[in-house]
């Protein structure tokens with residue numbers, strides 16, 4: 001074969017979490033793997049380059065700014081630190097794969113030629129790769145809402161622009177009060193931007209119970225973030241030096257002048273340019289690649305992993321997708337997406353909001369008789385750590401099945417919540433009851449020992465005997 005025609009056992013399209021883990025594992029097992037990534041700035045995918053890692057590093061740096069530090073200088077320094085970190089991770093990701101004898105990394109956008117062949121590049125530079133198995137791991141990209149003037153605005157920014165630009169926007173409008181919008185609102189406010197969040201729903205964080213979303217909203221508004229729930233952005237109008245956001249709230253029209261507008265209204269699977277139709281690979285009405293519970297597409301030798309398959313958009317889900325695919329390719333072929341129990345999530349505002357399982361609303365709708373336990377962090381006597389680290393804001397809430405004492409769900413808006421939720425997840429997965437979690441021995445002073453108090457702090461029960 002010439003240099004422009006390769007044959008591999010496995011081709012991976014996209015250097016995301018699931019794809020790279022699958023590539024590394026298969027390479028170690030002696031399979032010939034070709035991984036194709038369209039951008040030399042994206043080795044390792046979204047998470048280490050423009051997603052989880054830089055945003056959480058910015059949470060860290062924004063929290064360290066002292067009142068007398070110049071916002072612009074502090075921000076520029078922070079972006080520099082974050083870029084150094086992401087460069088390091090990017091290089092590490094590239095070397096880890098391309099350094100292996102069995103793995104070749106090609107940089108360029110891949111497209112299907114037929115169901116066993118993908119091509120990269122054009123003309124004399126075109127490389128064609130055929131393979132028995134193909135993994136698609138092309139991730140997701142921001143949805144730009146169809147608001148007049150938004151897509152063409154010179155001040156429209158995405159997570160990628162914000163993370164890389166060293167100029168701190170003086171006034172930032174965030175459209176969307178979900179994970180991305182609230183994390184950026186919290187971060188940029190703490191760096192010194194004047195931040196306004198526009199959310200169409202009656203509340204930000206609409207998936208959470210009202211008491212939890214209200215507590216998160218209160219923390220943000222107390223800090224000085226402006227939140228405009230129940231609003232509709234009608235137009236984004238560029239001026240010479242600034243942009244005007246025109247919006248409606250309670251039937252009245254208002255304007256806000258800003259320096260940047262962040263689109264945070266969701267992310268859609270990336271399938272553009274893949275020429276899926278040439279391979280006979282179907283997509284869903286929402287634009288995701290259609291997969292079964294083993295992540296096989298409509299072509300059984302082609303798998304789709306991570307955000308592109310329309311599943312929950314988290315790095316650890318992409319990682320778990322790779323376990324399912326590897327089990328198909330090298331294991332017993334039993335693992336499926338339906339095996340997942342109690343998948344936690346954390347929104348990294350300050351303090352973080354970590355959630356798992358059913359909300360109170362969902363538990364009631366599902367017909368459970370429930371016991372509710374909830375305490376404000378400031379009132380949790382067993383958790384002096386909150387006072388030690390001077391972060392006593394937030395609350396912890398547990399939704400417990402009154403009949404079985406199993407934990408149905410939890411929402412922890414608290415310092416260290418991103419760690420605490422993993423203990424709750426483990427308990428839920430392994431059938432550890434709420435009482436057992438409450439009565440366990442935890443180190444002191446730690447945040448986990450809050451469970452000793454909170455799970456006993458019953459505020460409501462559906463059990464008639466207890467009323």
Ligand SMILES: Cc1cc2nc3c(=O)[nH]c(=O)nc-3n(C[C@H](O)[C@H](O)[C@H](O)COP(=O)(O)OP(=O)(O)OC[C@H]3O[C@@H](n4cnc5c(N)ncnc54)[C@H](O)[C@@H]3O)c2cc1C
Nearest residue numbers: 014016017038045046051110138139306307313314315318
């Ligand atoms: C700002 C932000 C913060 C986030 N924070 C968190 C967090 O804290 N925790 C968490 O769990 N999740 C977080 N997420 C979500 C998480 O980043 C994603 O769910 C995860 O990265 C998806 O990984 P993936 O494997 O699907 O693919 P990705 O990591 O998105 O990788 C896909 C890769 O495919 C490449 N590609 C696309 N098309 C082609 C093509 N035709 N040819 C070749 N290559 C192609 C892309 O360039 C990209 O590198 C965050 C997301 C964002 C945007």
Ligand SMILES: NC(=O)c1ccc[n+]([C@@H]2O[C@H](COP(=O)([O-])OP(=O)(O)OC[C@H]3O[C@@H](n4cnc5c(N)ncnc54)[C@H](O)[C@@H]3O)[C@@H](O)[C@H]2O)c1
Nearest residue numbers: 145176177178179180181198199200264265266267313346
């Ligand atoms: N910490 C994390 O794990 C993390 C952080 C960032 C992003 N993510 C992932 O990325 C995904 C995408 O994040 P996201 O925040 O963009 O999406 P999202 O779905 O979480 O939130 C979008 C929000 O925008 C609102 N909205 C939609 N259209 C609107 C409009 N025209 N005007 C105003 N508001 C509007 C929705 O009601 C919703 O509240 C998340 O769902 C999450 O899976 C994860």
